[in-house]
Amino acid sequence: xxxxxxxxxxxxxxxxxxxxxxxxxxxxxxxxxxxxxxxxxxxxxxxxxxxxxxxxxxxxxxxxxxxxxxxxxxxxxxxxxxxxxxxxxxxxxxxxxxxxxxxxxxxxxxxxxxxxxxxxxxxxxxxxxxxxxxxxxxxxxxxxxxxxxxxxxxxxxxxxxxxxxxxxxxxxxxxxxxxxxxxxxxxxxxxxxxxxxxxxxxxxxxxxxxxxxxxxxxxxxxxxxxxxxxxxxxxxxxxxxxxxxxxxxxxxxxxxxxxxxx
Amino acid sequence: xxxxxxxxxxxxxxxxxxxxxxxxxxxxxxxxxxxxxxxxxxxxxxxxxxxxxxxxxxxxxxxxxxxxxxxxxxxxxxxxxxxxxxxxxxxxxxxxxxxxxxxxxxxxxxxxxxxxxxxxxxxxxxxxxxxxxxxxxxxxxxxxxxxxxxxxxxxxxxxxxxxxxxxxxxxxxxxxxxxxxxxxxxxxxxxxxxxxxxxxxxxxxxxxxxxxxxxxxxxxxxxxxxxxxxxxxxxxxxxxxxxxxxxxxxxxxxxxxxxxxxxxxxxxxxxxxxxxxxxxxxxxxxxxxxxxxxxxxxxxxxxxxxxxxxxxxxxxxxxxxxxxxxxxxxxxxxxxxxxxxxxxxxxxxxxxxxxxxxxxxxxxxxxxxxxxxxxxxxxxxxxxxxxxxxxxxxxxxxxxxxxxxxxxxxxxxxxxxxxxxxxxxxxxxxxxxxxxxxxxxxxxxxxxxxxxxxxxxxxxxxxxxxxxxxxxxxxxxxxxxxxxxxxxxxxxxxxxxxxxxxxxxxxxxxxxxxxxxx
Numbered sequence: 001x002x003x004x005x006x007x008x009x010x011x012x013x014x015x016x017x018x019x020x021x022x023x024x025x026x027x028x029x030x031x032x033x034x035x036x037x038x039x040x041x042x043x044x045x046x047x048x049x050x051x052x053x054x055x056x057x058x059x060x061x062x063x064x065x066x067x068x069x070x071x072x073x074x075x076x077x078x079x080x081x082x083x084x085x086x087x088x089x090x091x092x093x094x095x096x097x098x099x100x101x102x103x104x105x106x107x108x109x110x111x112x113x114x115x116x117x118x119x120x121x122x123x124x125x126x127x128x129x130x131x132x133x134x135x136x137x138x139x140x141x142x143x144x145x146x147x148x149x150x151x152x153x154x155x156x157x158x159x160x161x162x163x164x165x166x167x168x169x170x171x172x173x174x175x176x177x178x179x180x181x182x183x184x185x186x187x188x189x190x191x192x193x194x195x196x197x198x199x200x201x202x203x204x205x206x207x208x209x210x211x212x213x214x215x216x217x218x219x220x221x222x223x224x225x226x227x228x229x230x231x232x233x234x235x236x237x238x239x240x241x242x243x244x245x246x247x248x249x250x251x252x253x254x255x256x257x258x259x260x261x262x
Numbered sequence: 263x264x265x266x267x268x269x270x271x272x273x274x275x276x277x278x279x280x281x282x283x284x285x286x287x288x289x290x291x292x293x294x295x296x297x298x299x300x301x302x303x304x305x306x307x308x309x310x311x312x313x314x315x316x317x318x319x320x321x322x323x324x325x326x327x328x329x330x331x332x333x334x335x336x337x338x339x340x341x342x343x344x345x346x347x348x349x350x351x352x353x354x355x356x357x358x359x360x361x362x363x364x365x366x367x368x369x370x371x372x373x374x375x376x377x378x379x380x381x382x383x384x385x386x387x388x389x390x391x392x393x394x395x396x397x398x399x400x401x402x403x404x405x406x407x408x409x410x411x412x413x414x415x416x417x418x419x420x421x422x423x424x425x426x427x428x429x430x431x432x433x434x435x436x437x438x439x440x441x442x443x444x445x446x447x448x449x450x451x452x453x454x455x456x457x458x459x460x461x462x463x464x465x466x467x468x469x470x471x472x473x474x475x476x477x478x479x480x481x482x483x484x485x486x487x488x489x490x491x492x493x494x495x496x497x498x499x500x501x502x503x504x505x506x507x508x509x510x511x512x513x514x515x516x517x518x519x520x521x522x523x524x525x526x527x528x529x530x531x532x533x534x535x536x537x538x539x540x541x542x543x544x545x546x547x548x549x550x551x552x553x554x555x556x557x558x559x560x561x562x563x564x565x566x567x568x569x570x571x572x573x574x575x576x577x578x579x580x581x582x583x584x585x586x587x588x589x590x591x592x593x594x595x596x597x598x599x600x601x602x603x604x605x606x607x608x609x610x611x612x613x614x615x616x617x618x619x620x621x622x623x624x625x626x627x628x629x630x631x632x633x634x635x636x637x638x639x640x641x642x643x644x645x646x647x648x649x650x651x652x653x654x655x656x657x658x659x660x661x662x663x664x665x666x667x668x669x670x671x672x673x674x675x676x677x678x679x680x681x682x683x684x685x686x687x688x689x690x691x692x693x694x695x696x697x698x699x700x701x702x703x704x705x706x707x708x709x710x711x712x713x714x715x716x717x718x719x720x721x722x723x724x725x726x727x728x729x730x731x732x733x734x735x736x737x738x739x740x741x742x743x744x745x746x747x748x749x750x751x752x753x754x755x756x757x758x759x760x761x762x763x764x765x766x767x768x769x770x771x772x773x774x775x776x777x778x779x780x
């Protein structure tokens with residue numbers, strides 16, 4: 001692993017009285033939270049609980065109604081919105097590779113639109129290796145890749161500008177279980193290796209319990225629980241958290257029971 | 263059929279020159295439309311109100327018939343000349359360009375807005391997510407992805423524009439429409455065919471090249487796209503090439519003609535004379551009647567044949583009847599004092615509105631005069647040219663005779679005569695100098711109340727040459743030299759179906775028949 005990709009360590013994050021209203025609907029309700037540099041936060045909760053809205057207020061794809069977000073102690077509105085986004089990696093469920101550009105150009109887009117020199121071929125190769133893709137993919141078009149391969153490119157594209165902070169909005173939601181497992185595990189390894197700060201929105205509680213440092217359970221725009229996986233599994237974090245943890249726990253118990261049956 | 267084939271080759275004679283003009287105009291209009299529509303589409307794709315207003319306006323323009331849109335630009339531009347002087351040319355290229363540009367806006371605008379709004383939301387989110395500015399998003403993502411849809415709109419606009427450009431003939435811009443209009447009026451079908459085929463071929467070729475570019479964009483085959491673009495550019499260069507060479511010399515006389523056979527013949531008659539005297543001559547053929555007089559007052563046309571009654575009613579707004587010499591005298595003085603236009607004098611014949619019926623009806627129903635016509639009018643269908651029902655003369659006729667027709671139908675003059683003989687009309691507002699009246703034995707009705715004013719053909723000279731003694735002397739021999747019989751014969755040579763002559767041939771025959779009464 002080249003040093004260039006290791007240098008940066010993720011920033012801290014601060015949500016201060018953050019709210020977002022849509023008319024009478026409160027999507028995010030006065031949230032104040034802190035994230036340590038290098039933490040891996042999983043954001044879970046039912047659909048409509050405000051997870052994605054909270055995430056997107058970090059890179060200002062959604063602007064808050066009130067409150068503010070600070071990255072490394074600096075308000076996100078300090079700089080131009082496109083400057084902010086270039087310093088943050090963003091990966092989302094629908095991937096959004098540019099269909100008219102080959103993989104190399106998709107990965108290099110960050111440097112192309114920024115003031116940086118064009119990304120050298122060597123770095124594109126490194127990024128492809130980082131996400132476990134063969135080098136010859138560089139010249140392929142997005143529609144020639146499988147869904148899992150496309151999302152690996154999505155991650156490589158997000159990492160190409162060497163961000164410290166990664167925002168992931170159900171990044172592996174549309175993939176098959178095996179691919180999802182592989183990608184999630186290899187991304188957690190990347191997170192550690194590159195010293196990133198990551199916020200990942202996910203529906204998959206089992207995955208959150210397995211790879212996150214800390215889990216925020218969201219309910220009706222509020223953080224209903226904020227705990228480590230071990231704490232959540234031990235219980236005592238409210239009904240919302242219990243019902244979410246109950247699913248993978250029950251599955252695991254039933255699986256073990258079936259094995260015992262055999 | 264054989265004779266018809268013989269006619270086709272000479273019909274294509276003027277095609278290269280007109281094709282070049284046609285191409286220039288179409289390309290210019292398309293380029294201007296792109297320049298306006300594309301930025302507007304970007305704006306509209308980001309603002310629903312702009313989209314509503316822009317698309318609404320473009321759709322509204324489409325509902326105006328192209329011919330009317332072209333004609334409307336003349337008075338508009340004329341008003342602007344008061345502000346900008348010679349910079350604005352109210353006739354010819356400018357009004358055609360503006361009208362065609364407006365016409366081309368809708369397909370480009372609509373497709374571009376659809377294309378830009380149709381870019382996958384996930385891709386737009388990704389573009390935002392990686393930190394593209396608005397301009398970068400447009401240049402790197404939205405425009406390339408919308409390009410196939412936008413190109414499809416441009417293709418539609420190109421085909422429309424090339425087709426509609428044939429109508430620019432009516433405001434004095436040479437185009438392939440010259441052939442079509444001249445052919446329609448003189449029933450020279452090979453001329454019509456030459457104009458239509460060339461314009462259709464041009465539209466198809468341009469559409470194919472644009473289609474190739476569209477396909478090349480969609481499949482990202484750059485070389486093929488550039489080849490097609492180069493061919494298009496080459497065509498444009500070819501079209502522009504002759505411009506510098508021909509040019510509008512100071513001594514080029516522009517001869518105007520309206521949209522019927524007699525006018526084409528007389529234009530050639532004048533043109534031949536001027537050429538023999540060493541002038542360069544250009545023709546602006548197929549002008550609308552209303553446009554013509556104003557064109558002469560503005561030196562957009564230097565010489566034309568107009569008719570006393572037309573000037574009297576349409577330009578001077580007179581509805582009274584005065585004796586013929588007094589009428590011509592009044593028109594001459596009025597034209598000179600108001601516009602500096604020199605009415606050089608009458609040609610010697612009259613081309614008035616003559617109500618004509620079929621000979622069997624005339625006999626069986628005993629129709630000899632307009633009063634008789636009024637008696638049978640509830641059973642009659644009235645066939646007219648395209649403008650008569652809107653002209654003040656029709657009002658004057660209706661005031662004088664209680665005409666109440668069963669129906670009224672307007673035709674191109676050529677078809678008006680055919681409509682009478684084929685019983686689709688029972689009475690027509692024929693032109694008295696038209697050879698087809700006599701050829702069909704149609705009966706012209708008397709006008710005992712003198713409701714229709716005199717329509718002596720007058721030679722009109724624009725201010726530029728109004729006081730040019732040498733110029734006037736050159737055309738002098740045409741004055742009072744053409745009898746109505748001779749004119750009818752000349753008209754019929756062009757209008758008849760067999761042994762048809764071109765207006766130029768007919769003009770040469772007529773030149774040999776001048777009878778100077780002076």
